[in-house]
Amino acid sequence: MKDFGGKLAVVTGGGTGMGRELVRQLVAQGASVAMCDLFADSMAETVALCEADGVPQGVRITSHIADVGDEEQVKRFATEVARDHHSDHIHLLFNNAGIGGGGSFVLDDRAEWDRVFQICWFGVYYSCRAFMPMLERATEGHIVNTSSANGFWAALMPGVSQTAYSAAKFAVKGFTESLVTDLRNSAPHIRASIVMPGGIGTPIGFNSRRVLASAMTDVTRRKLRQHLKMINVEGADAMDDAALEEAQAMLARRFEELAPTSAGRAATIILDGVKAERWRILVGEDAERLDRRVRAEPERAYDPDFLAYAAE
Incomplete structure (x- = not known):
């Protein structure tokens, strides 16, 4: 997909951070966008920024309240997208929504741990399930799932646990990699990409x-x-x-x-990766360095001094 003009894109977590910047850049390039988020005020800010940037003629932006960790809400979101955009198909699905928390499996409250895992993993799964029929009806489609550098390195820093978030992001990575072959066999007009950002300047905290x-x-x-x-x-x-x-x-x-990479720069890297048909999109030099180190010395990856070593 070399050009987003005239395409219909779905973006989860479009109210802030990378999701917001994906919406802005997709709209600027001529794509109509349906975004969801938990907070209407955040999405209203995203729409206002798009309007300030200038919305191309014929481009439509819609906002939808949906908790991606709740499958029924995601299904409702898909129904609303079809209704509000008068379309039985979409071309692009950006599963971007995510939160942090639930760091320790041993010490943290289970409710928080499960909530983080539900949003960061099941949010991707539910969205892919809900929108797959609309992707299949398009002439070309692309699924873009946001994992993390913590999806190939399950740590944050020495002495800090990161189990819920990392476990979810590993699941997203494995699922998306398996989709690459599955789609090639069963729906060859749809591609899948896994996004693995390093430190990105977003209000995730x-x-x-x-x-x-x-x-x-x-x-x-x-x-x-x-x-x-x-x-x-x-x-x-x-x-x-x-x-x-x-x-x-x-x-x-x-x-x-x-953070070493801004949300706007991250969105540009992601969209350029989609156009280049890359299934693996690393975002930020820190993610690239960490990826090289983990691949080179996997047995050392969880040594206390590994993060300092990876930064060299």
Whole structure:
């Protein structure tokens, strides 16, 4: 698919971050877009940005409230896309929605762990199931599933667990790789790509807290204090819940501001990868370096000093 003009694209998690930038760039290139998100205000901001950029004639943007971790809501989303775009087919499906959290299988609350896994893995699966008939009816189609560098390296940093998110992203990676052959055999006009971003400047920390709406627990306090000490923040042990929540917000802002790749640049890399018909799209030099190191020395991948080694 060398040109997005006149195509119909579906983007999950279109309200912020990479999803928002995918919507903006697809619209700018002449594609109509149906996006979903949990929050109407976020999608309204995305639409306003598209309108400020300039929406090409004939291009339509629709917003839909849907929790991708709920299969019935995803099915409803697919029905709404067909209705609102007066189409029985789509050309592009970007399964981008995701949140962080549920880091430790041992220590974290199961409800949070399951919620993260449900959105990050089953959100992709449910969406592919719901939109497959519409992709099959198109003359050409492309499924783009967002995994992560944590989908080939199940860690975040020394001393920090990352089990729910990493397990889900590994599942997305394996599923998409298996789709490459399955589609070639059974629906050769549809392609599949796996996206593996490194550090991207998105508000995933803020969004995750907004979705989970979880209260501060002893485990959360311990993890936050541990992380704050690791980055040399003084007085972490003495912080009350209000101070810890502000510190958590600070960490989310810091991640967004200091990430090596912007959300806009990430979206450009993804869309260029789709046009180049690449099934494996690494986003960011940090992801590329980490991928090379993990492939070269897989047995060393979870040694405490591996992240420093991979950054060399």
